[in-house]
Amino acid sequence: MLSCKEVSLLISRSYDARLTWRQRLAVRLHLLVCEACRRFTEQMRFLRRAGRAFADRQRDSASNGLSADARDHIRRTLRGQD
């Protein structure tokens, strides 16, 4: 039986690649008996959603932009290109 550490690596990897059937079976067997790793699985599902949502929010958010100095500097550089 795989350890929680090994199973957590496989669960994480399952978001990036297809596991072999042997790996999937091993994870499923482990999850049957391990509440901790079931919780971890839920959390990884949440983390994926949150990452995507964060990227969208960040794109449209209004705070933490360029400093005034940086803005001026870029503006001058762009003008120089005309």
Add this chain to the structure above:
Amino acid sequence: MTLSHPDTWLDQHGDALYRYAVMRVRDSAMAEDLVQETLLSALRAKDSFAGAAAERTWLIAILKNKIIDHYRRSRHEAPLPDSDDPDAAIEAMFNEADEDHWARMPAVWANPDTALEQAEFWRAFQLCLEGLPARQAQVFALTELDGLTTEELCKVLEAQPSNVWVMLHRARLRLRECLEQGWFGAAGGNR
């Protein structure tokens, strides 16, 4: 869709481009340079704008390539750490003496859907991201924020898939722990 006048790009999109860059390169001066390079490239390429995407999406696509170039350059100075190197913070999450069980039982995260609607949650999330070691943050951002596949990531970082997966695993374990303590923890996550 047509492009607005290039003079307006900085005001309309400068902040968004900067936020995108600084999250990924974690260096404000470098992020400013990347915004400038992006706008310069966009200026040169404006005649080839196909009009299929929104203006900001087009600019972000240019920025994304600049960031990847930046990663390529920095990779030579600081290659991805070898995944065989143990990471003490990760080792501490599992109890080696007890068959590598979780050292602390992961909690049940209450009301995760509500969290996604709360500005405070996103501040906690950002703090957790910023707390990741730089390489893990980079790998996580490229995968989870930008949607790069492992294959694309391996090309950008000149790394082996197994190495990338270990880095992602470590980033996720750290974020998990940080969110659990910073948000879903004692206060119950339904603030």
